[in-house]
Amino acid sequence: MKGDWEKVWEEARERPVALVDCRQEIPCNPCEEACRKGAIRVGEDLCSAPVYDPGRCDGCGRCVALCPGMAIFLLDRRGGDGQAEVTVPWEMCGEIVEGERIWAVDGKGKVLTEGKVVKIKWMGGRWPTRLVTIRIPEERALKVRGVRFRENSVGSSEEVDQEYDLPEDYPVCRCEDVSREEVLKFLKMGLRSLTALRRSSRVGLGYCQGIYCQEQLRKELGMVTRRSEEETGMFKVRPPVRPVKLGRLGGVNG
Amino acid sequence: MDTGQEGRMRLPEESCTLVAVGAGPAGLCAAREAAACGVRTTVLDENDKGGGQLIKQIHRFFGSREHGAGKRGFEIALELAEDCANAGAEIRLNHRVLGFFEDGRLLVEGDFIYVLEAKAVVLATGALERSFPFPGWTLPGVMGAGAAQTLVNVHGVLPGKRAVLVGSGNVGLIVAYQLLQAGMEVVGILEVEDRVGGYEVHESRVRREGVPIYLRHRLLAVEGLEGVEAVLAKDLEKGTVKRFHADTLCLAVGMIPQAELASMRGCRMVFVRELGGFIPWHDGDMRTDRPGVYVAGDAAGVEEASIAMDEGRLAGVAALEDLGALSPNEARKRKEELKRRLNLLRGGAAGRPRAMAKERLAAGWRHR
Structure with a gap:
């Protein structure tokens, strides 16, 4: 577990805490503006990655809704029963309802586990984002970056004959x-x-x-x-x- | 239409102080600066909505508070247009600029064709989607990623059922995501390089939805009789050819600055690869080499909307300074602030080559 996330993991026992997964130099600071507790700092240099202090986070979720990269999540381990609640931003147009089963996936799209939707909340200005909270076994919780209904990719392709002739004129x-x-x-x-x-x-x-x-x-x-x-x-x-x-x-x- | 003495037709003529060509983020911000200073300002745009490409952006934007960061593109478009109009600028939509002549006059088609004369002209004409020819590229279903985005987000029409995207830059990634949002399937994203071009966060968004990104794959051709039926791509590692079944192919292979008007006006044009191709040479304040002609936004080099906004503001301030509507001291202060912001926006790894190109331009742009 990386340093930051160890602290997130610990704090999440007390209250929901943000997990900030933003490492690239992106000219962007809405997370800093969103945070009323001063837990996220980007500072003068817009391109620097956010510096985050989980100790100050109150788990309000505003940064989760407003991050343009959809790279902030919430972790909540208050149950203490080996299950964790993870909240991810969800911007698909379809329906999603509490109680539904859904796949939890990591940042690469790999399915980690199946979970249950326990809460849906709209947040983030006039054109809000849905924050979807799912309940999953806690050992997978730190890796979750998204949820989806489809189990796997629709990508399908077939190999073509080696002798395939491309039209030369167009x-x-x-x-x-x-x-x-x-x-x-x-x-x-x-x-x-x-x-x-x-x-x-x-x-x-x-x-x-x-x-x-x-x-x-x-x-x-x-x-x-x-x-x-x-x-x-x-x-x-x-x-x-x-x-x-x-x-x-x-x-x-x- | 006035027919003069010798039966020669004369086009109606009009004048104003500052004209911005293009009502995207750059044009609107330039016009707002000018209008807020009490200068008679007109914005011309060929589209029926103001906001340029922002109107079809449903995702939240990067940047900082000054650029509407955290809001969705179309929200920013509405706000910029409103700010601009509130400051007193006249925004003329459905007005197409047909010509920009060496004497500085613009030929415009609105309800009728007229000539518009202005002391300052800010060219904020944006960019064009790059495309390239390949077998099958004229089949219905082959389109720019931006075109697909317009269909889906502005007109509420799906271009097809199953899409392949070419190019894994931010545009390709974002459009792939938005096609998913609209209910299309995305079969995959083809990328010729060995790594994804766009930001990790955007890549992760599409991967989470299960969209595969095929690195080192080159688009070969599109097959189909009356429309796209399949996309052929070569796996550059294995040397094999793959066929993807899809009815839509979206090209997201970059943008080309749209700078025809600057060229017609006689501005010195320079080729800057980092900025997308031929652009009018401009100094650090967005002045071209023709007096009273300024350029801003993607027409001055393809970058991001947040940069277009601040470049527009910078061009507006430079024009105001040259018109004598701002004291040199005030102009200097505002320019310094805008340049500071632009430097920050170009501060990351993705922005640095563009920052360097802009610096070279400001220093005169000599051949290497």
Whole structure:
């Protein structure tokens, strides 16, 4: 057990206590603002990880609701019967009711144990978060980071034949339907700039004005010319940057 | 429409003191600074809602109190728009800027097309989702992660039943989570690198829901006749190809600053990889090299909404200073505070490369 958590574990015998699992440099301090007891300190340097004193925590749960990373939880071992109550923030849209059975999972999504929902509380401003409290065997309690109904991932995939042939040709400019093969053909002919490609193949002259295909064209050009992106430059931008009906330019409304 | 003497059409003309192009966090914050100082300010945005991309963010935000941290994105959007309007700025939605000419005038399409002249223009046009071509990328069901997010969170429409995401940066992780919230299945997240790009806390959120993240997997193609039916990815470690059954593919492979207007205006454009691509060169106060033209937010380099807010405020203060609406002393004080905050926001490991790029820009940006 890590130093901090040992203290959390001990304090949780007396009252519910927050467990702060935030170690990365994230520019963020709502936990500090949320805490009325001064138990969580981020300080002047917004990116430093919060410094937390479990001894001052009164287990109110405000930080659990407000942490944008959903990285704060509550631990309560007052029962003393080998069971613990763990509270996690829950932001799914579905129903969840007291008494329900649910899986408790760790930070990687691994199922730790099954638990029972004992309390649900809405908290955290005008658009609150549900704080879900579950009851589980206490030896798993420190590891719980979430709950879910599905037992495991929906991810499913199959291996594909080694000889699978990928289509080699596909559109690069979807507005004007210019294929990659066509672009390569013009490059082979010796065209060496975005403008030249645009004039000859119509890439970048469609509805989007080249904002989507431009990067790819720069890459293809760069491979041939060995020029950097900055040297290859951008498409010359001309008005209108958004499509507009000619009639409107001519003063016709609608 | 006024037809002049020679039958030549003249477009209606209008002027104001400061125009912000884009009503996202950067534009709204820039306009608020200006309007609060008594400067006639207009905000233009092509969308029908103010708040930029914040309107579709249902998660709570990082940052500190000044950035609405701990609140959900759409709440922050409403607050910023309200603050901006209360300060006296006019927010024109459904107004699209078609051109920004070298003489400094803007061509705008609202209810009709008109020319808008301003002493100061803050370009806060945001960014665009990066996409790249691959076999099948034009099939219905292939979309940017942000597009899926708009469908789900703004329009209440599911893009499909089963999604694969490409890219495990914060956007990919957050959107995967939000698709789950909306009731979709997320088959997996493909990541070409050997580690997750986004924050651990976001990674953990999707993993807790049982979503697998496939590291060292490269998207190869999408299969399907009339829409996405399967996604093919190559396992770069084993060299094998995997087929995932899904009807939606969301690309979360980064953003590109949307800086066409700056380029049209003649601003010096520089390519800064750390900031997403071509951006208008700007100094530490968000001034471009064209007088009266400022840039802020993702258009000045792709970062976070909290940074966009403070960059917008900084651009607003710089414009006010140049307009003579703020004393140099007051301007200096406000800029120092905003820069202090920006430094803090870029203080972590994820922010440091961007902080360094911004420093190099401020120092003039010479080729290495």
